[in-house]
Amino acid sequence: RRDTKQCRYPPGPLGLPLFGNLLDLPKEASWYTFAKWARKYNSKIIHFSMLGKHFVVLNSYQVAKEILEDRSRIYSDRKYSVMASELTGWHRNFGLQSYDERWRQRRRMFHQHFKPQMTPTFHTSMIQGARALTQVLLESPNEFLRYFRSVPGANILSIVYAMDLDPRDSASMESVEGAVLAFEEVSDEGPYVVDFLPALKYIPTWFPGAALLRLPQGSVWKSVVDRFHEDSYHTVKSDILSGESRPCVASSLIREFEDRLDDNNVEEDIISASGTAYTASDTTTYVLTNFALAMLLFPIVQKKAQQELDQVVGRDRLPDTCDLDSLPYITAIFKELMRWRPIGPLGSPHQSIADDWYGDYFIPAGTVVIGNIWAILHDEERYPEPEAFKPERFLTEEGVLDPTVPDPVQVFGFGRRICPGRHFAETALRLYISHMLAAFAIEKPVDDAGNPVEPTQDCTARMFWYPKPFRAEFKPRLDELERLIRMPPGN
Numbered sequence: 001r002r003d004t005k006q007c008r009y010p011p012g013p014l015g016l017p018l019f020g021n022l023l024d025l026p027k028e029a030s031w032y033t034f035a036k037w038a039r040k041y042n043s044k045i046i047h048f049s050m051l052g053k054h055f056v057v058l059n060s061y062q063v064a065k066e067i068l069e070d071r072s073r074i075y076s077d078r079k080y081s082v083m084a085s086e087l088t089g090w091h092r093n094f095g096l097q098s099y100d101e102r103w104r105q106r107r108r109m110f111h112q113h114f115k116p117q118m119t120p121t122f123h124t125s126m127i128q129g130a131r132a133l134t135q136v137l138l139e140s141p142n143e144f145l146r147y148f149r150s151v152p153g154a155n156i157l158s159i160v161y162a163m164d165l166d167p168r169d170s171a172s173m174e175s176v177e178g179a180v181l182a183f184e185e186v187s188d189e190g191p192y193v194v195d196f197l198p199a200l201k202y203i204p205t206w207f208p209g210a211a212l213l214r215l216p217q218g219s220v221w222k223s224v225v226d227r228f229h230e231d232s233y234h235t236v237k238s239d240i241l242s243g244e245s246r247p248c249v250a251s252s253l254i255r256e257f258e259d260r261l262d263d264n265n266v267e268e269d270i271i272s273a274s275g276t277a278y279t280a281s282d283t284t285t286y287v288l289t290n291f292a293l294a295m296l297l298f299p300i301v302q303k304k305a306q307q308e309l310d311q312v313v314g315r316d317r318l319p320d321t322c323d324l325d326s327l328p329y330i331t332a333i334f335k336e337l338m339r340w341r342p343i344g345p346l347g348s349p350h351q352s353i354a355d356d357w358y359g360d361y362f363i364p365a366g367t368v369v370i371g372n373i374w375a376i377l378h379d380e381e382r383y384p385e386p387e388a389f390k391p392e393r394f395l396t397e398e399g400v401l402d403p404t405v406p407d408p409v410q411v412f413g414f415g416r417r418i419c420p421g422r423h424f425a426e427t428a429l430r431l432y433i434s435h436m437l438a439a440f441a442i443e444k445p446v447d448d449a450g451n452p453v454e455p456t457q458d459c460t461a462r463m464f465w466y467p468k469p470f471r472a473e474f475k476p477r478l479d480e481l482e483r484l485i486r487m488p489p490g491n
């Protein structure tokens with residue numbers, strides 16, 4: 001069985017010589033295709049190949065756990081992308097990095113600041129972020145989609161770099177958002193020929209044909225990405241030298257490693273650990289967009305959440321972090337959002353570093369291993385009626401969180417690469433959601449004839465999954481909302 005020449009890969013579609021299954025994969029929403037193959041081949045683990053590279057997709061919680069978690073020593077590497085990591089400057093995002101000592105050091109630095117015990121140190125900033133979102137929605141409700149990006153972005157930048165950006169100021173936000181948008185474009189526009197034939201990276205960007213390989217685009221992205229990482233880090237460093245620095249993640253890392261900053265690796269580790277925190281924050285944008293859509297589609301859920309808020313928080317203040325544990329229905333909405341529309345339905349693929357066998361199936365070293373998060377969170381044995389949006393599924397009849405219902409934590413990935421920002425993300429999102437529900441009735445707009453305008457069901461469905469732009473009304477539901485926004489938390 002261990003003779004690799006006689007090995008048997010997990011079942012999957014037969015591909016063409018050399019190209020493999022390149023032509024079988026849809027450009028969008030491939031999680032549905034993988035789930036369909038799992039049914040067709042009657043196997044939760046399936047295999048396909050592209051240009052000589054092996055891919056394995058895990059379509060159930062049990063298989064994903066056994067492979068990505070129980071054997072995480074083998075399955076925690078990432079597929080190297082010449083385009084994403086080298087040509088566009090994203091080698092600084094440790095989420096894309098190989099499973100090696102540099103990655104370990106960067107993840108350790110990140111974890112030190114974002115581990116669960118540290119979340120309370122961000123509570124004041126998180127409340128400020130939720131209040132800022134409420135304020136801008138009150139001023140310009142029609143621009144909610146823009147603010148779903150700029151408010152969480154400005155908030156994490158203040159936490160990581162003590163940057164003081166006004167989310168309403170498009171010019172200053174765009175200068176930093178360019179880096180995140182470049183990341184999304186790089187991820188969405190692949191696969192790149194240069195990733196399969198790395199020698200092509202040496203072709204100069206002016207050379208005929210370079211544009212077809214998207215090499216010039218790579219260097220445009222790189223200048224934006226490099227500028228973001230370097231400018232933000234060096235500003236904090238020079239503020240420390242001039243005695244003007246304010247507390248933030250980057251300044252605390254710089255101080256901690258003060259005596260080793262002349263080691264280029266240490267400086268790069270700090271740049272990476274702090275920069276990755278900002279670039280991972282676009283996830284919040286997509287969750288908020290899915291949230292607004294769900295509130296338009298399921299008004300009864302919205303009403304129930306507002307009743308809970310009125311009972312627990314009252315109508316003369318906005319929610320606070322200390323309220324969150326007394327708001328089980330809001331927590332259930334958060335969990336259901338993660339499950340119903342996982343923003344990254346295939347997460348971030350892992351790669352194996354050694355030959356392995358799963359039962360009789362052979363998984364060669366260097367295989368890209370994808371956890372089909374969508375399939376796991378839409379498994380009807382774990383979540384009956386998986387397509388329905390039902391926060392109640394996470395609650396007992398008494399309305400408290402039901403510990404027997406599986407937590408949709410797989411939305412945050414698996415094993416040693418599991419999202420280290422998940423504790424931060426959960427608290428921040430529950431605060432954003434509870435603020436919006438307390439402050440506004442979120443409704444469909446009406447057309448000239450007075451009929452409600454249905455939101456689009458079209459989605460962007462590549463690396464991230466979120467609805468295409470739609471309209472919504474945010475109507476204040478609390479008296480003197482502006483005064484409540486200005487009230488300090490805890491009052």
Ligand code: HEM
Nearest residue numbers: 095277280283347348411412413414417418419420421425
């Ligand atoms: C609801 C929001 C979020 C979701 C659904 C999410 C999901 C994920 C997923 C699926 C991965 C890949 C895990 C794997 O490889 O198995 C990941 C990685 C990561 N996430 Fe998140 N994330 C969220 C928010 C955040 C936030 C707010 C931060 C930063 C504060 C963050 C920081 C990271 C980092 C640094 C990694 C790379 C980990 C590594 O490769 O070692 N995430 N996230």
